Amino acid sequence: MTKSHSRLAAPGLLLALSACAATPERGAFLSSYDGLEARTDMVRAGALDRTDAEALGAIRRVAIAPAVFAPADGAKLWMTPQEQARVLREVDAQLCFELSERFEIASAAPADAQVRAAVTDVRPTGRAGSAAAAAAAFFIPGPIGLRAPGTLGGLSAEAEMLDPAGEQVAAIVWSRSATAVGTDNPSLSRIGDALQFAEPFADAAAAAMTPEDREPRDLGAGDDPCAEYGPRFRPEGFLSRFATGLYIPDTSAARPEATEE
Numbered sequence: 001m002t003k004s005h006s007r008l009a010a011p012g013l014l015l016a017l018s019a020c021a022a023t024p025e026r027g028a029f030l031s032s033y034d035g036l037e038a039r040t041d042m043v044r045a046g047a048l049d050r051t052d053a054e055a056l057g058a059i060r061r062v063a064i065a066p067a068v069f070a071p072a073d074g075a076k077l078w079m080t081p082q083e084q085a086r087v088l089r090e091v092d093a094q095l096c097f098e099l100s101e102r103f104e105i106a107s108a109a110p111a112d113a114q115v116r117a118a119v120t121d122v123r124p125t126g127r128a129g130s131a132a133a134a135a136a137a138f139f140i141p142g143p144i145g146l147r148a149p150g151t152l153g154g155l156s157a158e159a160e161m162l163d164p165a166g167e168q169v170a171a172i173v174w175s176r177s178a179t180a181v182g183t184d185n186p187s188l189s190r191i192g193d194a195l196q197f198a199e200p201f202a203d204a205a206a207a208a209m210t211p212e213d214r215e216p217r218d219l220g221a222g223d224d225p226c227a228e229y230g231p232r233f234r235p236e237g238f239l240s241r242f243a244t245g246l247y248i249p250d251t252s253a254a255r256p257e258a259t260e261e
Contacts, residue, residue: 022046024175029070029118029158032168045176045200049208055169056211061104062161063111067091070118070158078124083191090195091117091157093229094202101217102210105225113169115209117159123177125192126151151186152178153193159205170209174201 024046026033036048067088069076076084095117096105154177161170178184178193185196226232 022175024048024156024173026173027070027118027120027156027158029068029120030160030168030171030173031162031166032171033173036171036173039204042204044179045174045197045204047172047174047204049172049204050168050170051208052169053211055163055167056161056209059103059112059161059163059169061106061109061112062099063106063114064092064095064099065114065116067095067117067119067157070120076119076122079122079191087119087122087155087191087194087198089229090198091119091202093226094198095159095205096226096229097232098199098202098206099209100219100225102206102214103217107225110164113161113163115159115161115205117157117205119155119157119194121154121156121175122191122194123152123154124190125153125178125187125194152180152184153187153191154178155194155197155201157201157205159201159209161209172205172208174204176200 023038026036026048035050037050039047039049069084069088076087079087095115099105099115154175156175158173159171160168163169176197184193187193187196189195224232
């Protein structure tokens with residue numbers, strides 16, 4: 001999830017990058033918040049998690065429930081139904097991608113556990129400032145970009161793994177905001193930062209739900225349980241960012257059923 005950048009040696013830049021890593025607030029979605037402890041190994045995100053290592057050792061096959069907004073009348077109020085659906089679809093996709101590298105994904109058959117997740121807050125990405133930031137990056141190329149404070153969006157989310165009896169065996173509360181100095185790509189989409197941060201959230205959630213000695217699964221080219229979400233690597237998105245300096249969301253699929261609550 002965290003990529004190293006050799007040019008981040010200046011203390012001021014490191015401070016700016018870590019400014020968003022405050023301990024996230026607990027929401028009202030998880031079945032229990034008992035035993036959550038702050039993660040100390042994250043720089044750009046803040047997280048609380050707990051893991052029942054013994055219980056996780058017996059879990060091989062998991063079902064993933066569609067992500068929701070929680071509270072439903074809070075985080076999504078400023079978004080259109082289409083934006084809401086895209087945020088939830090990206091969370092679903094990234095959780096599937098990350099968990100399938102660690103567990104067998106159950107579609108219909110009984111599973112050893114269920115993973116459920118909720119988006120608890122989405123902070124909008126400023127469009128005008130993002131365009132200016134992309135223009136500045138074009139004339140001053142490099143791995144570190146500058147963004148105006150009013151453009152910084154973010155994502156907060158929670159997830160847990162429950163055994164068949166409904167007992168929580170792993171849980172995470174996670175939050176990340178874009179930084180004014182760093183590698184977060186600006187976007188003309190109001191949900192650009194939230195969509196980009198779905199992957200690091202899913203990676204952190206899957207890590208909290210995986211025993212330390214679990215070997216990664218070898219996924220065959222024609223046996224991807226997450227194929228409905230499209231390719232795991234989207235080269236067109238990388239090329240767009242390289243050419244324009246902007247993050248351009250994938251609009252090839254929708255999740256309209258997620259907007260009906």
